[in-house]
Amino acid sequence: MRTKIVAGNWKMNKNLEETEALLGELAAKLPDTSAEVIVAPTFVSLSSAVQQLSQSVIQVAAQNMHFAENGAYTGEISADMLLAIDVDTVIIGHSERRSLFGENDELLAKKVKSALDKNMKVIFCFGEELDDRKSDNHFKVVETQLKNALFDLTASAWSQIVLAYEPVWAIGTGETASPEQAQEMHALIRKTIAEAFNAEIAGNVTILYGGSVKPNNAKEIFSKPDVDGGLIGGASLKCDDFIEIVKAI
């Protein structure tokens, strides 16, 4: 059985005090669930979030990291720094990192390798842009993103990888991929991994869908056989919405 996950990517939202307030509410309202629930606040709130959630099943992830261990990389954070505050999960390759901060497949492959070398869990994001879909290139683009960043991995490294398919045209736009579009792409992702590695790895990897998941569409998206949960942006900032999405899984 694959692990189901609902993860909240808070992006550049919520200061320390606001983070404490939202986490307090989430921890109090979290329903019993066999799914993993993860939140990714900003770097400055991570340490306090870990402490606040020490008695909760809610896990804490970082939104990004640098590939180097340390050094002259102004403004960056290393895997060791995250591990030192007990954060062992990191989101890598979010479309905003790709489009706004110029992160390309080559850089992302380095980040993934560095996180895995430190035994971290990686939530690896990828997905096509609207033009790719309009020109019917979306499968090719997604395959290439996967191949460039992940296909040099050893078979055993896949147990540390969670995939998050996020079509860029659905992120923050209110426009969601239909459950059928999500299923179609998730099935293709699994097939691509089965061909490059093996059926067991493909069958075991958790694949999240991300892009305008809300309480009113989560259940239908999560009901698809190859969709194992969601990476939630906007709706993860509202306690009741996020809780409803957790319930939907």
Ligand code: PGA
């Ligand atoms: P959204 O963001 O749910 O606000 O569309 C998803 C994401 O960026 O991970």
